[in-house]
Amino acid sequence: MGKEHVDLTKPVIEMRNIVKKFGHFTANDGINLTVHKGEIHAILGENGAGKSTLMNQLYGLIKPTSGDILVHGQKIEMNNPRDAIKAGIGMVHQHFMLVQPFTVTENIVLGTEPVKGVALDMAAARQNVLDISKQYGLSIDPDARIEDISVGMQQRVEILKALYRGADILILDEPTSSLTPQEILELIQIMHKLTADGKSIILITHKLKEIKESADFCTIIRLGKYIDTVDVEQVTESDLANLMVGRNVTFKVDKPEMEPGEVVLEVKDLHAKDYRGVEILKGLNLKVRRGEIVGIAGIDGNGQTELVEIITGLKKGTAGEVLVGGVSVYNKPPRFGFEHGVSSIPADRQKHGLVLAHSVEDNLILQNYKRDPYAKGGILQRKPIFAHAEEAVKKFDIRPGGSEKRAAGTLSGGNQQKVIIAREVYNDKDLLIAVNPTRGLDVGAIEYVHAYLVEQRNKGKAILLVSFELDEIMSLSDVIEVIFDGQLVSRVPGKEADEKQLGLMMAGGDKA
């Protein structure tokens, strides 16, 4: 990738020696950042490294304790986001700020609507939106409602919103965290188109692959400290990972050869309808054995969510059979499945995985609160509950340390996931289902989750992994099953998997 768009003589953003303290804690400790015209500059760091703090200062959400911010060479004091917008800075947040029932046009012009007299001039607004979308090659339907369009499209709307307000410096905060692989490719193309047009982009991320694919330069922050700014062409992904984490990160999961044992999970000719009443599982068959990780690869919406919900008892199927250790758990309540060997790391950790308002210690016994030693005669036994939590917090490195009594909702995503993993590992069931277990986690946490999944496999558990991250499926699975349109269409040994071929099969193109 060339840097023909980058004009190194024109710095658009300079952040000099930025220090931000919260009480005794220093979140940013002397950080420097220079972004040039036409440049994609990635900011890389683990969760909690201080990336968001830095960007929030650039966008006027918080003020630096010391240090200067220069935009186009001019020192600027950012008191609020309005100042930032005036200076030409636009931010696309990780969680979109869109009005769901409004149309694309209405969302883009919101707050700066063109008027005719006292009336809104929606025709002009629509034309403006069409113009700007044509100018940057970001095609959208100006009349579609936000609630009806895909996440990728919503992100496009957010980008257009910023451009519409005259932004020439865009901050994208974890822009790919909820996108499908295809949408990610499109976003990268869009970013290149924008920089070709003279815009600059700051990309906050912890996904190394995307940095390699899109960014020109990358600034690494670790524990609030400036580590380095590197030319992305000159470094490898593992260089980046090492800089970020501060130690050597192995991407390859160490997985000893294992002969799979007896079948633990058997799904036979499973049918189900989705919430609209449309048939989403169309006769699915699946087996998972002891000591193997079976990965389900597929594009979201092909039935993988429903498959997992039926196995875990959260949803009812219309026909078929689900056996766990020979016992039918089909259309039985969740507790029945749990008692017969099903445990799971749910896709939505905040909705299904945790009671956020409850303490970590209480969340750690979500399925076992009635059991000895945590309860005796219906009375909760606080001492063993706490002791259990103390052990889990230590063993699973749940941070901050000593968070047994903290509400689970106050932990970061990665640590919330650790609470769930700790719980399911302690549950020690024959079958472990993990759905997108590393979504939104940073490299360090991902490595950790992967290691645990493999460890469980090595202990002889049967593991069903459902993930939208192909890399994850490929590096962990002993067997990859491709799901398409409610059925498993291909079965590929993990070692022989090829990303392109899998992608094709996921799209229903090629049956192996």
Next chain:
Amino acid sequence: MKQKRSVVEIISTMRFLHILLAILIGFLIGAGFLAIMGISVGDAYGKLLDSVTTVKGLSYVVVYATPYILTGLSVAFSFKTGVFNIGAEGQFVVGSMAAAVTGILLGNLPKPLLIPLCFLAAMLAGAVWGIIVGFLKTKWGINEVLAMIMFNWIAFYLSNYIAGLPGIKNTGTAEATQTISENARTLLSKSTIADLGLAPTANWGILMALGAMLLVWFIIDKTTLGYELKAVGSNKFAAEYGGIGVNKSILTALAISGALAGLGGALQVMGMGGRISIFSSQEGFGFGGIVVALIGCSNPFGALAAGLFYGALTYGGSKLNLVGAPTQLISVIIGTVVFFIAISVVLERLGGGLRARKNVINREDAEKAPAGGPQKESSKEGDAQ
């Protein structure tokens, strides 16, 4: 650890201060109204204070407060478990009628048998009233708030109907039930009342209220049942995932909540009332319970304190006309208190956006802050490079 505790402390004191502040504002605004009407604030508030600080006055406060503590506990319990029991009014009414009917029809039973029987009947009636609504909700998804408001009226008319039935209705001219059997009353003995100079309706119902309070606290904080109910209340999806029966929990929560309100009804009729009138409008014990739960922060001990406060205002307020001040002043004060407590919640929510953002930042930071053991281990690793 130290940091964590202080945060909890700060939040709980802040909540407490909010409520004290709301109460203060309530009295200030009440004073404003008095001033506008040209009534001496000192006289009115003086009377209010005087009337509740004598032994007799205090005994009245306790008598007045007892049913409100129960309905307050009922609503507080429902808040904790994620349902909003606006139906405490109806549960209270059916509870008091069940106790009254038992106390009238089985009036010949001995006291030690009859009184528990009355309590049981009342709690059962209240629980059933709660369960019906819960059933409508879990079976057909009918909104429990709407259903409860309607069930409050059903209870009201049902009570009036039963009060007019032959065998229950007063044989004299009063539009009320007969007075329940002496054996069903919880009044203190006449000599005790005379010796101590207590209110003539002084009764030991408050002990039941205290017992209920401890029970509620115990269930919520100490039992697996409380764990289930709270989990369903704060995240029914995670509870379901964890194998907790969500519908069963909602029914249980409503049954317990209803039983508490029903018990409140029994204590009212067996203590202070003695009989149930045919009413022309709802008495408001259940609605008062919502106020009590709100002032008491949905906490059982808070409900006791708030119930006593509510009882004091209600009793003291009834004496206000002696100094020419309108009794309605009390409604002004209570209304204002509720208003400002509600506002503090709204303000917290409004400020929440800003705070949430800061929290996210602080949370990220906190994780890297040297706070605990395991962390140090990992940062050692981190420095190894």
